Amino acid sequence: MNMAVREHDLGDPARDAAFKRELVALIPHLRAFARTLTGDATAADDLAQDAMLKAWDARTSFQMGTNMKAWTFMILRNQFYSEKRRSWRQTELDQEAAERTLMAVDDPSAPVALDELRLGLGMLPAEQREALILVGAGGFAYDEAAKICGCAVGTVKSRVSRARQALQAILDGGHYNRDGAPAGDAMGSILAHAERLSSAR
Amino acid sequence: MVHSDGDWGTMTQARKGSPEIEEARLRQQAIGARLRRMFDDVVSEPVPEDFLEILRRAEPDVESGDLGLPTSESEPDRS
Secondary structure, X not given: OOOOOOHHHHOOHHHHHHHHHHHHHHHHHHHHHHHHHHOOHHHHHXXXXXXXXXXXXXXXXXXXOOOHHHHHHHHHHHHHHHHHXXXXXXXXXXXXXHHHHHHHHHOOOOOOHHHHHHHHHHHOOHHHHHHHHHHHOOOOOHHHHHHHHOOOXXXXXXXXXXXXXXXXXXXXXXXXXXXXXXXXXXXXXXXXXXXXXXXXX | OOOOOOOHHHHHHHOOOOHHHHHHHHHHHHHHHHHHHHHHHHHOOOXXXXXXXXXXXXXXXXXXXXXXXXXXXXXXOOO
């Protein structure tokens, strides 16, 4: 077999170098996006590495000078969903994450607010979580987030808005749902509450 | 059911003056600040070496000979 030259091997080395510099600078952001999406540091780094490699392999299709951050976030996001489709249920709540959340917020020795937030994020439907992260922490405008998620700007706005209200209800709810009901039931009532809040306006 | 278009600015303006809405807005700000901090904390972590190593291995013109690739066309770039 003789030199199966991949198409991008023929690329311009100077362009590759510029691409790589920009990609490397984005690694911390890809890690943060992956971490907040998955809530799991190890899975997040695997996801971020896969996304980084996919971006590198697709570098000839990237138009230099356009928004590489948005482009790589879109790759990471698509990678996340393709893995999720294989292993998890798509938009259902993660019952285990929810139970951990309720235990964590019930445990006075675990007052770590950020961890509570992480677990709360994990309880949101995935499309609300990603919208909130992109707009609320990733620094993307609504229209950029819409491109990353492949949906309409109005859809992103509505998801962010619902995510904010649901998250607030989850975080608030953790403090008063201590009636001894099983965590799953407590979560159900928190979510029902969140749902009422987010559809009421 | 009233459908919200998610325009928080307008919504907040329209209901300004209500202490409950004001409190909700402040709580939202607090959650937003925590979310940003959570994200930024990861951004400011040092990048694990694996990332750079993976990228280095993916480069087509990598100089290390441990890739097991046919090297029929590799040109020596140091003399």
